[in-house]
Amino acid sequence: MLVQQYVDMLGGKSVIRTLSEFATARGKEIGYENVFDYSLGNPSVAVPQAFTDTCIRLLQTESPMALHGYSQSLGIPEVRAKLADSLNKRFGMDYTGDHIFMTSAAAGALAHAFRLVTVPGDEIITFAPFFPEYMPYVNLTGALLKVVPPNTEDFQINFEAFEKMIGEKTMAVLVNSPNNPSGIVYSTATIQRLAEILKQKSKELGHEIYIISDEPYREITFAGVDAPYISKYYDNTLSCYSYSKSLSLPGERIGYLAINPACADSKTMVQMCGQISRGIGHNCPPSLMQLAIAENLELTADLSVYETNMNLIYDCLMELGFTCVKPGGTFYIFPKALEEDAKIFCEKAMKYDLVLVPADSFGCPGYFRMAYCIETEKVKRSLVALRKFVETEYPQR
Amino acid sequence: MLVQQYVDMLGGKSVIRTLSEFATARGKEIGYENVFDYSLGNPSVAVPQAFTDTCIRLLQTESPMALHGYSQSLGIPEVRAKLADSLNKRFGMDYTGDHIFMTSAAAGALAHAFRLVTVPGDEIITFAPFFPEYMPYVNLTGALLKVVPPNTEDFQINFEAFEKMIGEKTMAVLVNSPNNPSGIVYSTATIQRLAEILKQKSKELGHEIYIISDEPYREITFAGVDAPYISKYYDNTLSCYSYSKSLSLPGERIGYLAINPACADSKTMVQMCGQISRGIGHNCPPSLMQLAIAENLELTADLSVYETNMNLIYDCLMELGFTCVKPGGTFYIFPKALEEDAKIFCEKAMKYDLVLVPADSFGCPGYFRMAYCIETEKVKRSLVALRKFVETEYPQR
Numbered sequence: 001m002l003v004q005q006y007v008d009m010l011g012g013k014s015v016i017r018t019l020s021e022f023a024t025a026r027g028k029e030i031g032y033e034n035v036f037d038y039s040l041g042n043p044s045v046a047v048p049q050a051f052t053d054t055c056i057r058l059l060q061t062e063s064p065m066a067l068h069g070y071s072q073s074l075g076i077p078e079v080r081a082k083l084a085d086s087l088n089k090r091f092g093m094d095y096t097g098d099h100i101f102m103t104s105a106a107a108g109a110l111a112h113a114f115r116l117v118t119v120p121g122d123e124i125i126t127f128a129p130f131f132p133e134y135m136p137y138v139n140l141t142g143a144l145l146k147v148v149p150p151n152t153e154d155f156q157i158n159f160e161a162f163e164k165m166i167g168e169k170t171m172a173v174l175v176n177s178p179n180n181p182s183g184i185v186y187s188t189a190t191i192q193r194l195a196e197i198l199k200q201k202s203k204e205l206g207h208e209i210y211i212i213s214d215e216p217y218r219e220i221t222f223a224g225v226d227a228p229y230i231s232k233y234y235d236n237t238l239s240c241y242s243y244s245k246s247l248s249l250p251g252e253r254i255g256y257l258a259i260n261p262a263c264a265d266s267k268t269m270v271q272m273c274g275q276i277s278r279g280i281g282h283n284c285p286p287s288l289m290q291l292a293i294a295e296n297l298e299l300t301a302d303l304s305v306y307e308t309n310m311n312l313i314y315d316c317l318m319e320l321g322f323t324c325v326k327p328g329g330t331f332y333i334f335p336k337a338l339e340e341d342a343k344i345f346c347e348k349a350m351k352y353d354l355v356l357v358p359a360d361s362f363g364c365p366g367y368f369r370m371a372y373c374i375e376t377e378k379v380k381r382s383l384v385a386l387r388k389f390v391e392t393e394y395p396q397r
Numbered sequence: 398m399l400v401q402q403y404v405d406m407l408g409g410k411s412v413i414r415t416l417s418e419f420a421t422a423r424g425k426e427i428g429y430e431n432v433f434d435y436s437l438g439n440p441s442v443a444v445p446q447a448f449t450d451t452c453i454r455l456l457q458t459e460s461p462m463a464l465h466g467y468s469q470s471l472g473i474p475e476v477r478a479k480l481a482d483s484l485n486k487r488f489g490m491d492y493t494g495d496h497i498f499m500t501s502a503a504a505g506a507l508a509h510a511f512r513l514v515t516v517p518g519d520e521i522i523t524f525a526p527f528f529p530e531y532m533p534y535v536n537l538t539g540a541l542l543k544v545v546p547p548n549t550e551d552f553q554i555n556f557e558a559f560e561k562m563i564g565e566k567t568m569a570v571l572v573n574s575p576n577n578p579s580g581i582v583y584s585t586a587t588i589q590r591l592a593e594i595l596k597q598k599s600k601e602l603g604h605e606i607y608i609i610s611d612e613p614y615r616e617i618t619f620a621g622v623d624a625p626y627i628s629k630y631y632d633n634t635l636s637c638y639s640y641s642k643s644l645s646l647p648g649e650r651i652g653y654l655a656i657n658p659a660c661a662d663s664k665t666m667v668q669m670c671g672q673i674s675r676g677i678g679h680n681c682p683p684s685l686m687q688l689a690i691a692e693n694l695e696l697t698a699d700l701s702v703y704e705t706n707m708n709l710i711y712d713c714l715m716e717l718g719f720t721c722v723k724p725g726g727t728f729y730i731f732p733k734a735l736e737e738d739a740k741i742f743c744e745k746a747m748k749y750d751l752v753l754v755p756a757d758s759f760g761c762p763g764y765f766r767m768a769y770c771i772e773t774e775k776v777k778r779s780l781v782a783l784r785k786f787v788e789t790e791y792p793q794r
Contacts, residue, residue, distance in 0.1 A: 109678075
């Protein structure tokens, strides 16, 4: 008598998980330092010492009742207010604390955002390639995730296909820029065009279409890249943020949902989040982390290694004749496989201890993802293996 | 175009919240130390220094990647295994780590438990008096919470009414012992009788009926009280625990769900929790807290103040002629009001700066709750006010 919906999901083991398990097992045979594991998007740089020092100081000096007591369900008011100020300063917004809802990282923010703007049967549109977890995240709410096919030329948005997909039931568009898995950042032109289409379609359909902007990679952008703050370009934007990547704190589950003050009923929507929390067991993110974040709002880990790694890999891929759009951020790169079936391509790579992820589950067959959140020294050694793999398996190129 | 379900909930401000706001406002007028605020169930004793020391040591010595990295969605394996050992030792169970799912406190555990055993339209039965949050917790899943009327004689279970309420759609019974708001602990005899009824009804109906045991107050029981570990008496038990009360860590959101190994498919159910998490944005509880808890599994805050306070209040209530069942645990006491409408009674009490909570929303009209998680010195002063209140407003008694 188990609930079948969840039992069925147990069968569908994620490709990434399977590959990561291969990497771990292979590591036991030949030493993990010799497995070029590009499977997992787990930050590879440490949280800054300043953040750790804040945590220690809070634990040593704050009253335990203030430090570990119940946070209000919307988050600690002072933390929300400081966060609003920081976003205003950085992005020219006009949030107040009342527009901010503290969450258990981006997954928590998304879980509330979906429930804010859809009821079961409604639709949310996202753009391939996309983070595969979006499927269960959305579909388990009862809403339906629809996926616009990729624009493989530059991995900006395939607007033609997108416009055809918008309908009566479209309540939101789920945007992830900088993007997992493509590493691409949507340009200002892309966001402006997206905003125009959504304004027009909202009018035609007689209901708002929201942008749910999932931006955990916001702070990881590379030199010279145009990286607009999406909410600045479209009033009805719900921005979902996490400190998992920028501060390398994925295990601590801390982030927020920021609702554009120009969005109709934005303060009410934040209040509604407190009600949504009651149904999904959210309550609030950890209080120690809320307080520590509030003192380090503009701090990031040393993210420069990701750009270093990206450039090394990108140059090698180009030299080896791969088709690949140069990433503008994140710690992912997304080349086209050297044969039609990327799964076969990635299987062959495993013989060279290269763990690459075929992009079928990202909605973009024929491509693969490399998560280069690993040490630069290892990246360099991996490129020797990559060269050998390509030259051996695809000699005619 | 806001989702109406949550908008409607915004109207229904909780009585407890309203009273707590009154207490804060009144505190600004006369000093909070002079407001006898019995409204909120917020622990009043500090987390033990040993726990704080563990956190600081982990932050100072652990690799940041290990400390703050992604925890597996079911929790950190070593933490789950240690927790299982501790439960086995204390309660004679035979859990392994595979039967434990780490959660964002009890609210997170309950959110998974409900979804494990019900689909929309199913029913869960609970017993008055009950924690009012159970209503949105259950009903927002699409299942329906049904409430058995109270047994006001001793606040054990009203079995006659309960048996009549069990039907085709009953999938679980939600039990909270030690109980908020009554402070009563269900006796071994109560649990045995409950287990017998559920076994028989499961057989009759041809499907399991689970006990979902919400036990955040498990460690707060008073001298001489019979406090059975419920899962020991019924195989199909899902135990939901939180360290919010035992370690005074409500803001840190750390707890677990433990599924009885004798429950059919118990390991599969834990795996299913990982899938449920994807739909509700749970992911895992904070990694620092998981690791700190694992080193302090049998530690509690100094909980003795609650029993001291309870005895002072209980003796005074008896002297003043109240009807009240003596609490066996928690930090709540649940007397009968001195007039039929407890709301009017509690309003009158406010004139004496006594903040008492009428129990209508707990499913037990005519009673009121006092949360005595406050300083003993303040309890003593409050009893002077209580005596004056009763003697002035109810002089004929």
